[in-house]
Amino acid sequence: MNLPNKLTVLRIFLIPVFMLIIIFGGNAHVEVGSFTVYWNLVFAAIVFAIASITDWFDGRIARGRHLITNFGKFADPLADKMLTMTAFIFLVSLKLAPAWVVAIIVCRELAVTGLRLILAENKGQVLAAKMPGKIKTTCQMFSIIFLLIGNFFYIGTILLYLALIFTIYSGWDYFHQSWGVFKGSM
Template identity: 40%
Template sequence: MGPVVPDPVGTPPSTAKLVNLPNALTTLRVAVVPLFAYLLLVDDGTDERQRYWATLVFALAIITDRYDGMIARRTNQVTEFGKMADPIADKALTGTALIGLSMLGLLPWWVTVAIIARELWVTALRLWVIRHGVIASSRGGKLKTVAQALAIGLYLLPLTGVLASARWWVMAVALVLTLATGVDYVYRALTLRRTSARAMQAATERRATGQAGSRTDTAA
């Protein structure tokens, strides 16, 4: 379980410039999604050369995901745009890959639906708690990301034989981690909403208002 980092009330907004390298990498990851989709689906996925190119584009995009956040934190270039756009870019890339693989009949649709539903749910939770703070990635979440990327990469490649069979087990591991970390994220989001500085301040104000109301009634 990863740490929950509340956002103290009154914390000044980030002064990082919107146009910076981390945000450029995030934007690039979104921009290559249509190209990736074309390479994957051209000729109904029968062109092996295009499948290899699709795998390469996917791998490079995943690498930018690894480094844009790291660069932003290390160089103090974290922006509100980056916080919101980064997970959206990830979901767009992995969602396109999963849907494309299911359209080609390479991956069962129920796997694609389960993973995408979890990712959309977690994105909604991020929006729900964004005013209260940031939930740092857990070890399970990081493993989930690696497992998903590896499993998708194996499905993108035109593999046959034992390797084609083995990739299902990699996807099974990714699916289990995806669902388990989704449950963990719900717990941590609820905890953050309950224990953040904003929530504590609101509770204090409600108690103060209630006590003031009680004194007024007594005086009356």
């Protein structure tokens, strides 16, 4: 297994660590002005940030060293979705993110993943990530981190709604650009 794939697997293994820190981390906190910072959520944010950084590194290494594999094409986006969806579900349960926003994000992720599978299976095409999708992922990851560490000055909330806008736009863009190929398989 090459280094990018090892980083992807590491990201998947960090998901339960992230979850356990939130579930069993306790309620120790500190007041910072008008904000309350819970230590378990700070540690969870650190684990989430480390997992998110592996996404950047595995893609950069895979492309730079020509180590792109079928496993990586499948597992890398799956690991990203598993990580962000898990975090968003926990944010809703902690009342740190509105459920309707997270529902739209999760539905888009599932729809685009389904589109990718249909295109790959029926047409042999790989639906590559485009800039709006990359911006969406970046906004999602930073919003999760800021929401977990205390949402200082509403940075996490602002990033969450920015992520929502890019989530909707990039989802529409993927379906719009694939419509001709997709329409032929109906």
